[in-house]
Amino acid sequence: MPNTATNFFSSSSKKDKYLSLRGRIYYSGECRHPEYVNVPTIEAKDYCNARFPVVERLMGERSVQRHIHDCAATVLVGRREHRFLIFCKNHKYLPINDIVTGRHTIPWKGDIVVMRLGKKNPSAVVNMRSNDANLADFLVRKFVMRTRQRRSFKFPQNMLFRRR
DSSP states (O other), X not given: OOOHHHHHHHTSOTTOEEEEEEEEEEOSSSOOXXXXXXXXXXXXXXXXXXXXXXXXXXXXXXXXXXXXXEEEEXXXXXXXXXXXXXXXXXXXXXXXXXXXXXXXXXXOBSOEEEEEXXXXXXXXXXXXXXXXXXXXXXXXXXXXXXXXOOSSOOXXXXXXXXXX
């Protein structure tokens, strides 16, 4: 059976570049801590050098749920603004995410991937820095409390959280 991500890569423009950028993943299953992973991305010259992450390769349980939801979120720390993209799945048969559920009282099912958005080009993802781990953990905690995974949910387009 052909891999759909490979077909996706082969159909893109010759001008496109393929990069591996650092993101943070909260795995469901055996893993006890969130970790940094290399997320394959496509930098499309046709779309103002926007970078598109290919998170399908990271998230498990493709047989249960193929659709991946994404949402932009902003964390304000003082006067500084930190923008992120959150990717997740929503299905009742996904495994419970012990990392997220263990930290909070609200159960969450499935993997969550967080990537940082750039400042100069806000539509492009960039490498996460080492000090972004605390912001990403804060963001996931607030995101889980706000969205409350259920049968069907809709993300607000731009979530805003203030950290003191």
